Ligand SMILES: [Zn+2]
């Protein structure tokens with residue numbers, strides 16, 4: 001069985017800069033199976049059951065795994081009939097409310113690239129410990145509300161901007177995160193785009209009994225279906241195949 005890239009975006013349905021045909025072309029070039037997972041949530045185009053149904057029907061016309069990436073914190077419930085049209089649901093955090101105001105992590109990413117010299121995310125988010133505690137509370141709330149299969153890019157969070165992730169993320173947060181994944185049966189995504197998890201978290205996750213998934217988080221052809229980092233970690237840590245998320249359905253069009 002070849003690698004499965006669970007995490008990709010298109011221009012038709014979210015913020016990708018590529019068509020589904022281009023994604024499939026990249027999958028062929030890289031020799032991997034591919035899943036689509038456009039953004040859904042109250043702040044996205046896919047913000048209703050009707051649009052999610054249209055998306056599921058669209059995906060069913062292609063030989064791809066059918067996923068969706070729900071924006072945790074701005075999610076909406078997917079009824080069972082609609083849920084069954086998808087192979088999996090990824091949940092990812094892309095921003096959080098601080099004092100009633102939503103702070104998008106895209107500002108954070110600009111800051112890491114030196115584009116926001118006057119801004120300090122540690123102030124914005126009210127201290128990193130308080131922020132990370134709220135992050136775990138959000139995950140527990142969301143994972144309790146409906147079934148998620150995969151947690152997307154778990155360290156794509158403000159502390160990542162502070163430098164070395166193994167120093168920026170405290171161990172209590174890592175332990176709390178892994179406990180939540182096990183409690184709710186959610187796999188930890190190994191993301192090529194975000195190079196997450198770190199090796200320390202990966203070692204702990206393996207020991208704790210976590211499951212993993214692999215994703216490029218491709219938004220444009222150049223990086224779509226590149227799984228170098230996930231392959232490297234899975235080989236290095238000797239992760240057994242049964243611990244890696246996969247879809248059992250053959251990837252054919254409806
Ligand atoms: Zn995401």
Ligand SMILES: [Zn+2]
Pocket residue numbers: 007008009069152217
């Ligand atoms: Zn994504």
